[in-house]
Amino acid sequence: MYHSGYEYHPYAADHPYAAAGSPPAPAYGYSFQHQQQQQQPQHTHTTYWQPTPEERRYTSPPEPSPPTYRQPSPEPSPDVSPTASRRQHELPPPSLPSSIDFSKLVESYKYILDSVKPQDLSSLPIDKLWETASYSARLLGSEIERDKENIRQRERAEAAERAQLERERAEERERERRLHEEREQRRREAAEAEAVAAAEAEREAERQRAMSMAKVAKDQLQEAEAIAAAIVAAHTDENGITKLPQVCLGCDATSTPEWRRGPMGPRTLCNACGLVYAKLMKKRTKSPKVNSKDQPSDDSSVCDEEDEHP
Incomplete structure (x- = not known):
């Protein structure tokens, strides 16, 4: 990047038009040269001038920027006159420099460095700076x-805010826990009260049933006593002697063809009940689990039955 204001004339004296004296050499400034430098391909390795450390300490000259691609200028519009177009075609293209002129660049930087005088370090107010x-x-x-x-x-x-929030949360959790415990306690108390009430109702129902059953039994007993008294009164003669009829202990029958032996002794069962009792006794005697000595033999039962005939 160039910092000086000189103009570069690409048409030197060795150009064929310069010897002939026509056409006049156009003067191209720095901007045109910079555009031409951007358009030419960069195939050579370029090195940049670096200032010394002492110069870099006081001045910081801008580094040359790398060349960038620039689009070519647009073609002339068809409105251009034929004379101007012919003149442009007749002019030869300007010659491009082969590389950057570093000598001119160094001179421009040297001029900048010379224009900026470094300060004397001994005159600096160290105490003030300190x-x-x-x-x-x-x-x-x-x-x-x-x-x-x-x-x-x-x-x-x-x-502190977090601690306060934690305390509030802990208090809230404690309140919720107490409320939950109170609800559970009330629920348990209600369940226990319901259970006690149900048990009390069950006991009261049992007591009522027992009382009703006792009343029914008492009524039945009174009725039976009344019936027995009526029977006794019916079988009592004028002298006060009661002659009650024979009653079967099995079916309460008062008349039967014959009376048979029962578990309470002879002539205690009617004929039908006696036969059933005799069959049961035979089965018991045949069972191996029952001792035969404890049961009466068939002959004895038969004899007893024969003795029981009226």
């Missing part, structure tokens, strides 16, 4: 400490 730097450091340090203190205060406030 005082200013110390004050700046203290100021920045105080600001940093203030920021740190603000951050610590904010963190403490956030920690």
Whole structure:
């Protein structure tokens, strides 16, 4: 990148038009040269001039920017006159420089460096600079400490807020737990009360049933006593002697063709009940689990039956 204001004339004296004296050489400035430099291909390795460390300390000249691609200029519009178009075709193309002229570039940078005089280091106010730097450091340090203190205060406030939130949450959980326990206690008490009430109702129902059954039994007993008294009164003669008829202990029959032996002794069962009892006794005697000595033999039962005939 060029920083000087010189103009580059590509038509030198060795050009064939320069010897003939016509046409006049056009003067191209820096902008045209820069465009031509951008259009030509870059095949050679380019090195840039670097200032010395002492020069870089006081001045920072801009580095040359790498060449960028530039689109070619648009073709002339058809409105251009034929004379101007013919003149443009007759002019030969300008010659392009082979590479960047670094000598001119160095001269331009040298002019810039010479125009900026470095200050004398011995004349610099070191104490003033040190005082200013110390004050700046203290100021920045105080600001940093203030920021740190603000951050610590904010963190403490956030920690206190979090602790407060945790306490509130713990209290809320404790309240919910107590409410849950109270609800459970009330539910258990209600269930126990319902169970007690159900048991009491069941006991009352049992007592009522027992009382009703006792009343029914009492009524039946009174009725039986009345019937027995009526029977006794019916079988009592004028002298007060009661002659009750024979009654079967099995079916309460008062008349039968013959009376047979029963478990209460002879002549206690009617004929039908006696036969059933005799069959049961025969089955018991045939069973191996029953001792035969405890049961009467068939002959004895038969004899008893024969003795029981009227």
